[in-house]
Amino acid sequence: MARLNGKVALVTGAASGIGRATANTLAREGARVIATDVNDSGLQEVVDGINASAGSARGLRQDVTSEADWQKIVDDIAAQEGELHVLVNNAGIAWAGSILEMSLADWRRQQAVNLEGVFLGIRTSVPLMRASGGGSIINISSVAGLRGSPSLAGYCATKGGVRLLTKAVARESATAGWNIRVNSVHPGVIDTDIWQTVTPSALNLPGNAVDPHVIAAAGTPGGKAGRPEDIANGVLFLASEESGYMNGSELVIDMGSSA
Template sequence: MGRVTGKVAIVTGGASGIGRSCAELLAQEGATVVITDIQEAMGRECADVITAAGNHAQFLAHDVTSEQDWINVIEQTVREHNGLHILVNNAGIGIAGSIVDMSLEDWQRQQAINLDGVFLGVKHAIPAMRNSGSGSIINMSSVAGLKGAASLSAYNATKGGVRLFTKGVALECAESRWPIRVNSVHPGIIDTPIWTKVNPEFFSEGGNAVDVEAMAELGVPTGKAGYPRDIANGVLFLASDEASYITGTELVIDGGISA
């Protein structure tokens, strides 16, 4: 207990799946957590559950593609909680399918959420973290940011972008002597609602949107899907002072897929 006591965290996409588990675990370990999402009812419910357990959380409506929303969220967080020390850039979507059938609109929507959203978060969090004395930024990439997949090339582009953007920003912070660490996390197949939103043609070779375990049996060396808490445990470590010498790296949590 208490691995991030006294720290203030923002978790984007915190209403569901991996983000929700990150928010719950960071709050359990002593952080004040600002949960942000476009799913307002679910986000508020998540904050209420955390608060009812005696920990500290707040929900703010936030579209990560909006720079004005980012300015508002960070300004309100700093004003109400006296700082910002942890940012989990987690919000994301997956649009699958053949690249020759992908519309420019879908390409740009996925880029806007998965990559522009991370850029905006990093850009606006760094000044707040410098003023707060320290920071840890954790960008949610994917195993799909490490290796390609035929039906996920547009998603690969966003998550590969997150991976190298993370390293470049980590080096800028290090060379500038800003006390901010920046790392990426790379989940494999994790049982969350994201799979129910991926377009159905992705699942034509054996799995389906409602059976993540069957998909994992086919595609994960351990034969098992991961759970949001598996990812949250890694995020907590990177957010905590236990990871104080870790920056610019990638934490892969994938049951061996990338091995």
């Protein structure tokens, strides 16, 4: 039996990489998926793929930094699906380079997408999730939220923030009896397009493009980058009742890179 039958799941940043794999995996396990992103064409591909393979998905344009967008999305789900059980705060960007060269605008943009987006997602979704009987919130942090990474100070600050935001809300939820579990996922180096947004020189690497396999070869025991599906499987576990006693936890999926 599918592990998420009857559940409604919202996945942000679902057009690409980890979000795309997560939308596919949750849909395969029976969830009705609302996939959101700022990338319309990527989103359409994901939604079409899920609906063509007997899953159920619809796509909505959403900028996670916009308070108004969040309200619109949750109102739309309340009107269409009438309930929400799973929220995956996945959308993210990476600014790489020396902190001495990071402008305040870059810092604020990094914070707005990776940390404020998660705050807005939680705050806006919890009332509908509570009215739906409860559920599971999964925030995508990083191994960069567990330890510092050179050239990724701003990114690390957001991912460390996501880690403790998760724990604080997990405890508030349990104390207040919301019946919503809140956990974070910490991927290691995963082969997605996010690496193409980083210039090699910012990471002190040669060449014209950053290859996640080269990064993984340097810092991951065994030397292999992970696949988006490796993370989606962890999200699935946290979304399902199999993880029913997990709240405020950090699920590290990194092949030992932070061990």
